[in-house]
Amino acid sequence: MTRYTRLTAAAVLLILxxxxxxxxxxPEDYLQKEPQRIFYxxxxxxxxxxxxxxxxxxxxxxxxxxxxASADRLARAAALVGVVLTTVTLVMGMLYxxxxxxxxxxxxxxxxxxxxxxxxxxxxxxxxxxxxxxRQAARFAAVVGIFGFIDVPIVxxxxxxxxxxxxxPVIVNDALPPAMLLTFLVTMACTLFLAAVMVAIRYRIExxxxxxxxxxxxxxxxxxxxxxxxAR
Amino acid sequence: MIYxxxxxxSAVLILGGYLAWSLRQLSELSRGADRK
Numbered sequence: 001m002t003r004y005t006r007l008t009a010a011a012v013l014l015i016l017x018x019x020x021x022x023x024x025x026x027p028e029d030y031l032q033k034e035p036q037r038i039f040y041x042x043x044x045x046x047x048x049x050x051x052x053x054x055x056x057x058x059x060x061x062x063x064x065x066x067x068x069a070s071a072d073r074l075a076r077a078a079a080l081v082g083v084v085l086t087t088v089t090l091v092m093g094m095l096y097x098x099x100x101x102x103x104x105x106x107x108x109x110x111x112x113x114x115x116x117x118x119x120x121x122x123x124x125x126x127x128x129x130x131x132x133x134x135r136q137a138a139r140f141a142a143v144v145g146i147f148g149f150i151d152v153p154i155v156x157x158x159x160x161x162x163x164x165x166x167x168x169p170v171i172v173n174d175a176l177p178p179a180m181l182l183t184f185l186v187t188m189a190c191t192l193f194l195a196a197v198m199v200a201i202r203y204r205i206e207x208x209x210x211x212x213x214x215x216x217x218x219x220x221x222x223x224x225x226x227x228x229x230x231a232r
Numbered sequence: 233m234i235y236x237x238x239x240x241x242s243a244v245l246i247l248g249g250y251l252a253w254s255l256r257q258l259s260e261l262s263r264g265a266d267r268k
Binding site: 002004005008019034035037038041042045084087088091092095096098099194198201202204205208209211212 | 233235236238239240242243246247250251254255257258259261262264265
């Protein structure tokens with residue numbers, strides 16, 4: 001059993017603990033009934049995605065300043081995991097919306113800005129796949145990674161800046177009863193751990209691909225093949 | 233109830249599928265690196 005398999009097993013175990021809290025411990029919401037339980041993972045996945053995109057931002061700044069291949073790899077890894085988590089947020093959100101509002105989608109500010117966030121980072125990943133490998137592509141992707149993050153505060157504040165169908169913040173407004181708040185906090189911590197494990201695995205994959213791209217049977221744009229990591 | 237089940241089933245599918253794919257890719261790459 002490798003270190004990464006053990007980390008994955010730990011993350012899955014923690015998610016099962018969160019699931020027990022969500023389905024057994026947390027009380028049923030008086031108004032929304034059963035579908036309210038979607039909230040716990042829907043919001044946690046969104047927060048974990050924001051954290052991944054923050055990692056892309058920091059790693060991209062570091063890459064532009066130092067030309068570090070490791071920072072570029074970390075940005076690639078975090079962007080992919082961020083897109084996966086945003087997909088979970090959107091899919092769960094659509095099913096939550098159907099249960100509560102009676103429709104899967106509405107073009108309100110929160111939903112639209114989240115979809116834009118997904119498109120920005122999916123575009124970032126596509127750029128990494130399609131662009132000619134090299135320093136130029138990595139630098140361009142870093143700029144996209146930095147400017148793409150502008151949408152994160154827009155997603156977060158959209159419910160206060162504009163009148164939206166999506167509910168406003170419930171955590172900071174102290175709107176959750178203690179049992180629900182505890183369930184949410186545990187779910188969020190477990191999801192953040194899962195996201196960290198996913199980034200660590202992807203970072204290792206990117207490293208191995210940079211070292212031997214032919215072994216993967218795919219050719220990812222890599223700066224490591226073109227330039228050595230600068231001495232620190 | 234159906235939306236609750238569908239929401240968590242899709243989350244398990246997306247996250248579980250991604251994790252399984254990543255671990256498989258990692259083990260293939262590690263095996264390739266070990267052979268070198």
